[in-house]
Amino acid sequence: xxxxxxxxxxxxxQAQSFEAFARDRWLPSLDTRPTRIGQLSSAxxxxxxxxxxxxxxxxxxxxxxISEWDGxxxxxxxxxxxxxxxxxxxxxxxxxxxxxxxxxxVAELAxxxx
Numbered sequence: 420x421x422x423x424x425x426x427x428x429x430x431x432x433q434a435q436s437f438e439a440f441a442r443d444r445w446l447p448s449l450d451t452r453p454t455r456i457g458q459l460s461s462a463x464x465x466x467x468x469x470x471x472x473x474x475x476x477x478x479x480x481x482x483x484x485i486s487e488w489d490g491x492x493x494x495x496x497x498x499x500x501x502x503x504x505x506x507x508x509x510x511x512x513x514x515x516x517x518x519x520x521x522x523x524x525v526a527e528l529a530x531x532x533x
Contacts (some may be wrong), residue, residue, distance in 0.1 A: 420489065423519040424496055426464075428512060438466060439513050441482075442447040444530040445509055457490015469497040483519075517530050 428434045451459050467481040467521050486498050496518045500506040 421522045421524070422486045422496065423522060424484050424486075425517040425519055426481075426484055427515040427517070428480040431479040433512065434466070434482070434492050437482075438464075438512070440508065440512070445500060445505055445530070448502045448505045449498045450501045452501075454490075457488055458487055459488055461487040462498055 424467055426437075428437055428451060446462055446464060463485045465483040466479075467483065468479060483498070497516050500509065500514070
């Protein structure tokens with residue numbers, strides 16, 4: 420099962436710092452160890468960009484986090500870091516977390532390795 424959440428920061432400038440933090444420190448620290456309620460097996464962070472000029476200008480401060488989770492749906496919205504200090508650093512960004520929903524794969528296009 421995949422769990423999707425939108426992460427929104429206050430400004431695009433703050434989003435640039437968050438992007439580096441998430442890529443270099445927070446995502447690698449997510450707890451992927453099995454627990455009695457499930458296991459996080461992957462997470463992907465996508466940054467939103469305006470598709471057309473008519474979209475609101477503040478979309479550059481939005482991210483979509485897609486996590487692969489094998490436990491009950493009720494137990495995961497935002498994955499947790501193994502490092503408490505990094506969890507607090509994430510909270511310091513004052514990210515607004517909005518759950519989108521839970522999804523399952525119904526079809527997949529596998530690309531060739533480059």
